[in-house]
Amino acid sequence: MNAVFEIVLNPLFAFSVLRVSTPILFAALGALISDKAGVINIALEGIMLISALAGVIFSAISGSAFFGLFMALFFGGLVAFGLGYVSLKLKTDVILAGIAINLIASGGTVFVLFLLTGDKGISSSLASKLLPKIDIPILKSIPILGPILSGHNILTYFAFISVFLVWFLLYRTPLGLRIRAVGENEHAVDSVGISVVKTRFIALIISGVMAGFGGAYMTMGYISWFSRDMTAGRGFIALAAESMGGATPLGSMLSSLLFGFFDALSNSLQLLKIPYEFVSMLPYVATVVGLVIYTTQKTKRMHRMRIKAESKKEVL
Amino acid sequence: MTSDAVLSMEDITKVYPNGIVANKGVNFSVRTGEIHGLVGENGAGKTTLMQILFGLNQADVGKIFFNGKEIKIDSPHAAIAQGIGMVHQHFMLVPSLTVSENLVLGLEPRRGFIFDKSRGIHITQELSKKYNLKVEPDMLVRDLPVGLKQKVEILKALYRGAKILILDEPTAVLTPQEMVELFNELRQLRDEGNTIIFISHKLAEVKALCNRVTVMRAGKSQGVFNVEDVTEEDISRIMVGRDVILRVEKDVAQPKESVLKVNRLTVVNSFNKRVVDDISFSLRRGEILGVAGVEGNGQRELVEAITGFGSYGLGSILIDGEDIKQLSIKEIRDLGCSHIPEDRMSYGCAPTLSVRMNLLSYKHNRREFNRRFFLMHMSTIRDVSTELVKEYQILCTSTEQEVRCMSGGNIQKVIVAREFSDNPKLIVANQPTRGIDVGATEFIRKRLVELRDRGAAVLLVSADLNEVMELSDSFLVMYGGKINAFIEDVSNFNEEKLGQYMLGLKSQDVDEIGRALHD
C-alpha cells in the first residue's frame, strides 16, 4: 500500500495523469457537444484515428506542426460532417454509422499508411513534427505544482481551456442555446425557423474537431508517430467519461481525469506485485464503477426528493 | 381563387411516407384582417395543410401564393420570413429552458458573441405587456401550466413578427374563462390588421370568433363559407357527410358493490410536485364515474396509480378489496382491470407490430394462445384477432398489417377491442375518444355504456366536457391534484359552473366531496 502512495504522491505521477487524460478529455468534450445536440457520436474513436494520421502526414509534408494540427482538425470536422451527412440526411442510424466509420477508419488509416510508406504498422518513416511543450514561467519554479502543471504539451493546456470554452459555448452563446434546445426538443427548434439538421451538423462538426484535437495530440504530442489502431479505445472511454460526468463540461473533465488517474496508476502499478492483466483492467473497471455510482447517486437523489415531498404533508 | 386573398394554397396534395394521403388537391385562401376558421374531423388533414404552409411539411403537388406571387416555403424559416407564424397543436417548447429563452430562440439578442439573457427577459416583458399576455420570463417552461404554455407559444409567433398567425386547436387545453380572454386578444390582433387561421373542433367557437370558415373532409376541402351564412349543424353536416347524433342513449345506472376504492391517495412527481393530493373516492359495478378537469391537474397520475403505471406515496388503492400498492401491472390486470391509455401511440400499441400482435398484448400468456413446447398458438391468435377486427369494425388490409400504417381512429379501435373483449371488471378509460372521428366515437361510447350495463365499473377520464357530461352517471372535477367537486346528478348541471370548478374558482366543501366515497 505504501508503494502505491509513493507512486501517487510523486509529482511526476500527477503530471502523467494530466498527460494521459488529455486525449480522453478532448474526445469527451466532443461527445458532450454532440450529445447535447441529441446525437450519440460513437465515431469519436475513428475520427481520432483519422485525425492522428492526418496530423502526421501533413506535418511531415509541410514541415509544420501547426499545419499538421490544422489538417487534423480539418479531417476531424470532415469525418464528423460525413457522419452528419449519413445520419442526418441519409437517416442511417447514428450508432451504426458510428461503428461503420470506426471500421473505415481502422482499415482506412492502415491502408493509407501503406500506400504512402509501404508500412502497415507505424509511420516513423515520415518525418512528422511535434507540437511544442510549454514551460509556464513563474509556475514552473513553484515546488510540487511546478513539475505537475508546467512543461505539458500545448494541447494539454488547450484541453483544459476547452472545458471552459465548451461550457461557454453551450451555456452563454446563442449557438449553445440552440444546440441544447435541439437536443431536448427538435420540434421546438424547427418551429422557430432554426434548421434542426443544420444545428446538429454544426454540433457534430465541433464534436469532430474536438476529437481531431485528441487525435492530433496522440501523434504530435503524446507520441511522435502514427501506429495502427493507436487510439486503442480512447474514443469509447471518452463516451463513458461524458456519460459518467453527467453530460456537463466539468463532469466530463473530472471523469476524464479519473480515468487518467487509473490509467496512469495502471502504468505504474505494474512495478508492484500485481498481475499486469488486473492492473490493465483497472481503468475500465473504474469507468464502469464510476458510471454506476453516478447513476445511483442520481436515482437516490430523486428518490430522496420524492420521499421528502411525500412526507411533508404528514408533518403539517 | 379570391382576388383579395393575401395568401392562397392551390391544389395541395400530400402523401406521408406510410402512404397516407393527408391532403388531396386542397385549395385554401385567407384575406387580410380576417379570422379564418379551419374545421374538419380528426385526420381530415388540417394540421398537415397548415404544416405545409408553415414549412414543416412539403407538399408533393401544389403551389402557394403570397400577395399573388408564387412562393416556395421549404422550411419554417422561409415561412417566418414571409410573416407566417404558427402555434402548434402539440407544444413545441423546450422544457428545461426559461420562458424568455424559449421565446427568443432563433432570434437571440446578442452582445458580441454572447447571448444577452437580460435583453431576452426585457423583450419578453415588453411583448407580454404589448399583447396583454401575461407570462413570467424567468420561469422554466416545464413548470408552467398548459394555459401559460399556450401563451408562450402565441408570443413566440408574435415575436417573430407574424402577420399571418396559425392557431392549431389552441383552445383544446383551455378553460372557458381562459378562452374568452384569448378570443379578445385574437380579435384585437385581427383589428390591428393581422390574419388569423383558427383550427378547432368546437364549432361554437368558430361561430363566435371567425369571419369565414373552410371545411375539410378526408383530406379534401369542402368549400369556404361566411360564418353568418351557416349554422353549426350545417358545418357539421358538411364535415361528416351526414347528420350526426352524438347523444348516446342510456338507461339510469344500477350501481352495485364497489370495485375500486381510492383512499387519501397522494402522488409526487419527479420534480417534487404533489400532483395528486389526498384524493378519496370509490367506483361501483354498473356505473360510469367521470373525471373532468383541465389537463394537467393530476388526472394522468391518478390513472397511472390505479393501473400500476406509476408509484404513489401515501394512501391506498383497493381493487375488489385488494391493496394494489405492491402489485405489478400484470397482477393488477389479472384482477380484471383494463386500461385505455391517454396516449395511444406511446402506451397503447407497438406501432411496428401487426394488428394481431397488438391485439394479443397482455393476453399473450393465456393458455388458449399457448401450445406445448413453449410455442404460441398462432392459428388461435389469428382466428381470435380476425373475429375482433370484424366485431369492432376495424379497417385494415389484414390482421398482419402494421399498426402504424393505420389511421388514428382505427388504432384506437384496436386498443378498445383488446381492452373491451375481455369482460373486464374495471375499465379505466383515459380520453377514450380523443383524436378519433365521430363514427368511431359513437361506437366506443355505446360500447362503454354496454359494458356498464353488463356490470363493469368504468372510470372515464376526459378533457371533453360533453363526453364526461353525457356518459357519466356521476363525476369528479379535479383541480391542482385535488377533487374540487363531486357531482352526483349529471342531468341538471351546467357547463358554466363546471368551468368554475375546473379553474378552481369555486370548490365544494369537504362533506360534499366526501360523498364520492359512497360509505
Added chain:
Amino acid sequence: RGKTEAGTDDDGVLKIVNLINGTRGDKSFFDSSAAGMDLIEAKYDSAVLTKTIEMSYDQPNWEPTLLDIADQDWDIIIVGTWQMTEMLEEVARDNPDKRFIIYDTEVDYSLDLGNVYSILYSQNEASFVAGALATALTKSNLPLTNPDKLIGFLGGMDIPVINDFLVGYVEGARYVDPDIKIAVSYIGSFDDTAKGKEMALAQYSQGVDIGFNVAGQAGLGQLDAAKDMHRYAIGVDSDQAEFFVQTDKATADLIATSVLKHVDKSLLRAIDMHMEGKAPYGSSEILGFDEEGVGIAKNEFYMAIVPEEIRELVDEIEEKIRSGEIEVSSAFGMDSEAINELRYSISP
C-alpha cells in the same frame, strides 16, 4: 515436375516465400524477417524468386494462407513464431516434397518432419549482455544516468519468448551487480505504442535511466519516452537506432544499443546452406553469437554513448558466453510461478 538435388525447379529458379504473421513496420522482428528476403534476393539475384506475404495479425487467416501457399509451387516456405508451429507441422507432413523453414521456434521432430528446418535464437544470451551493459551504464556517471541502481524492462506480453529476454537480462544485470533492481512492466499488447510510451515514462520517472523494450511495435513507445525524458533505451530485434537516423536523430542518439535477433541473417544463412545442399532439414539449430543469430548492435550511437571500459566489459562477457564460461538460463519451460519469483526478486 522434376526437382534437382538442391530442390530448385527445372528453370533453375529457387522460389522462396516468407509468410509474416503480422505486418511490416514494427521496426523489429517482422521487419528483420522481411529484410532477410531482401538479403537473399540481393545475393542470389535471378537465381531466386522471393516473396513476402503479410498475413497481418488476423489469426484465423494464417492457416488458410499457409495451406494456399503450400498448394502453390514454392520450393521453400518460411514462417516464424511459435504460433505457426502446430499448423506448420501438419502442412509439412502433408507436403513432403516441399521445404520449410521456421524461425524463432522449433517444430516437434518426433513427428518425423524431415523437411522442416527450425531456427532458434539464443536471445537470452544477447539479453544477458544487454542486462550487463545496462547495469554498467546505470552505475556509471554518464550525464544522463542517476546514482540509483535501477534499470527497466518493458515487455509486450507476459509470454515465454518475451520472458526469455527477461531471464537473460536479469542474469546479465546481476552478473555485473547482484544488488541491481529492475523495473519490469508488460504493455499487454504488441501494437499499442501510446501505452508502451506511458509505461516507459512511468519507469523512467521512477528513476530508471536505461530501459530495454521487448514489445515489437508497442515497444517503440519506449524510445519516444526516452527522448521525452532524456534517458537511455535499448532496442530489440532490429537495430532500432538505424530506423531513426533519418527521421529522428534525437531518438537515435539515446539508443545505447539494440539486442539483435538476426532473423534476416539467419534466413540468408539458411538459404546459403540450402544452396550448398547442407541445410539441416529435419533438425533445429540454436543460433547464438557465433552464428550471428543474435548480437548487440555496436553502431555509432553505441560508440558515442558507451564509455570505453564498459565496451570492454561487454566484449569480455560476449567472449565468455561464446566460450561457454557463462551459461544463461532460459524462460522456456519455466512456469508462471517461477517467472513471478524472478520478477519479484529484482523488483525495486
Added chain:
Amino acid sequence: MTKAQWRFEFYRTGVVIITAVLLSLLIIVLVSDMPGLAIKLFLTGPLDSLRHFGNLVEMVVPLLFTGLATTVMFTASQFNLGAEGAFFFGAIGAAFIAVNWNLPPVLHPAVAIVWGGIIGSVFCGIPGALKVKWGSSELVSSLMFNYIAFFLGLYLINYLLRDVTAGAMVSFPFANSSKLVKIIPKTRIHTGLFIAVFTVLVMGVFTYRTRWGYRIRVLGTNIEFARYSGINTTWTIVMSQVLGGFLAGMGGSIELLGMYRRFEWQTLPGYGWTGIIVAILAHNNPFYVPLAALFLAYMKIGSDIMSRSTDMPNEFVAIIQGMIIILISASSFLSKQRHKMIVREAIS
C-alpha cells in the same frame, strides 16, 4: 409494408450491394498494379476451390452466433455492444472444460459449449442488469466490459491454463474428446455448422413463435406498451441481454473447439463487432442472419485470398464494409425514388 414496398426494399439492397462492389472495384483499379487478378480473386476466390469455400463457411459459423446474439439484443432495443467480450470470454470458459475435464466425445464439447454460453451470458447480462438497476447506459458499459472480458480472460489463461512448454501465451491443448469433429475433408468445416444452423432456426422460432420472443419484440418496439401489456420489462431487458451473451459465448466456444487446438487468442477476435453489422444487415431478423453473415464472410475471405496473391492489402475490406453498412441502413438512401413510388401508388 405493401408488396411494392417490399420489392422496393429488395431492389434497394441490391443497389447498395452493387454500389459497394463497384466501389471496391474502383479502389482496386486505382491502387493495384494487377487489377484484373485482384478483382477476379476478390469476386470468385471464395468459390474457386473446396478449401476456399471451406474458409467461407468456417467464417460464417462464428458470425451466425454473434449475429444472432446482437439480433436478439437489438430486437429488444438494447444497444449492447458486448457480443465481442462475451464471445471471447465464452471461449475461455469452454477452454477450461476442454482442457481440464475428461468426458466422452459428444458430451464433452456439449458441456463446454453450454458452459461457454453461461459465461458469455454473464458478460452481456451485467450491462443489462446495471441498466435496469441504475439506469447506466448499456451501450457505454458494454463497451467497457469488452475490455474487462479481454484482460480478465488473459489473466485466467496466464495463471490457470497456461502451457509453459509452449512458446506463447496459450492454454494447454484441448482434450481430443472435446473437439468438434471436422465434417468435410480438406476443409476445417466442423459440426459447429450444424449447431449454428440449428440455432438460427431455434432463434427464428423463438422470436416469432414463442411468448418470450413476443415479449422481446414488444419491448423492442415500445417499452411503454410492453409495461402496459403487463410484461416484466426489467426482467425482459436483462434476459434479452443474457440470451445475447449466451449465444455469443456459445459462438466463442464453438469457434474455439472447432477451429483451434488450444486457446491462443492474444487480441479480441472481432467477430462480435462484425456480428453487430450482421444483425443490422439482417434487419434483426434471425432468418436473414445467415444471408448477412455469408455476405460479410464472402467479402472478407475474398479479400484475404486477393491479398495473398496480389499487392492489395486486405485492410481495404474494412472500408467497403463500412460503406455498405451506412448505405444499407440509410433509410433515406433512394428515399426520393421511394417516396415517388408511394405517391404514385397512393394517388392512383
